[in-house]
Amino acid sequence: MKKQVNIDSLKSLEKSIKLRFELMKESDRGCVLMATSFLDYELEEMFKDYLIGSKKTLDEMLSGQGxxxxxSSRIRLAFSLGLISKRTMDDLNIIRxxxxxxxxxxxxxxxxxKVIxxxxxxxxxxxxxxDRKIKPRKIFINNxxxxxxxxxxxxxxxxxVEELTKNYSDIISLDENKLHINEIIKKAKKIHGENISNEQLMKFIEEVHFETINIMKNKIKDKADTNI
Known part of the structure; x- marks a missing residue:
């Protein structure tokens, strides 16, 4: 389902402008903490928009010990899934x-x-x-x-993701749809045990993601070849 881009764009712009003015009022420490918190929140919202799973499942992944x-885990996975560029990942890590x-x-x-x-x-x-003639604070807020x-x-x-997989329903069966979050978690725990660390789970999700993309590419190619 397509979003109401114009309305959403205006809301996002309004939110960004409001944050910028708020950052300008803060102390240097407050500016950094507020900015990071907001960027972190936006990544969280991006995953809620993109990943498959019930609200409960996604909430568990995105909070507490999830x-x-x-x-850092959100930055890493966002890059691994192709949701942000390497430059964006690098800048987010610097801000972190x-x-x-x-x-x-x-x-x-x-x-x-000096270090900051x-x-x-x-x-x-x-x-x-x-441009080193510009004050660090101004560069930070603009960035x-x-x-x-x-x-x-x-x-x-x-x-x-689930809408994307529906588009390939004639190519990829449900059994092959490894992007489903619940299945990934179950499989990871089966292999690494119930006490799997966040780091192991993150790596496992990345591996499954890339494996699934390759399966999709190959099956699409095979289907295209048979139609020649």
Whole structure:
């Protein structure tokens, strides 16, 4: 089902603009923590839009001790599934590291500090990237704003996995549909045990995803060949 792109786009733009003004009011620490929290939330919403599973299943994966409960795991899987680019992944990881430095330090934090400033200058999404004449804070806020726009724009383009698999129902049987989250989790636990770590589960999901894509590509190719 196609989304109401115009309405969703306006809502996303309004949300991004509001966040940008909020970030400008915050201290450097508050700016980083709020920005990271918002980016993390947008990735969570992207997975809810894209992945298969009941609300309960997805909530368990995305919260508490779930395999997609952390910012780092969401960044990694979003890239592995092709939902974000490598540049976006790299920038999100840089922002995550800056967040960790702010979150784990009880002293006053400034974005002008050498280590943090170097990280900010290595961000690639901002329109100010590479310009060391621009204040780190301005680059950071602009970079967050641009990343947010990219993630929200990508969400508008997504088709839920189950809708994609329906389009290939004549090519791939239900037994071969390994993208279903519940089946992936069950299979992972069967192989690695009930106490499988988040890291093992993440790796398993990635492997299943790429294996399934190859199956789809091969079957589509075979079907096309038979129609020649």
């Amino acid at each position: 395999s997609l409960a952390t910012f 590291k800056i967040r960790n430095e702010c979150g784990h330090n009880y002293e006053s934090i400034s974005l002008e500090e 400033k170097q990280r900010i200058y290595s961000l690639k999404t901002s329109i100010y990237s590479g 967050v704003y641009m990343l947010l726009g990219e993630i929200q724009g990508r969400k508008l383009e997504l088709t839920k």
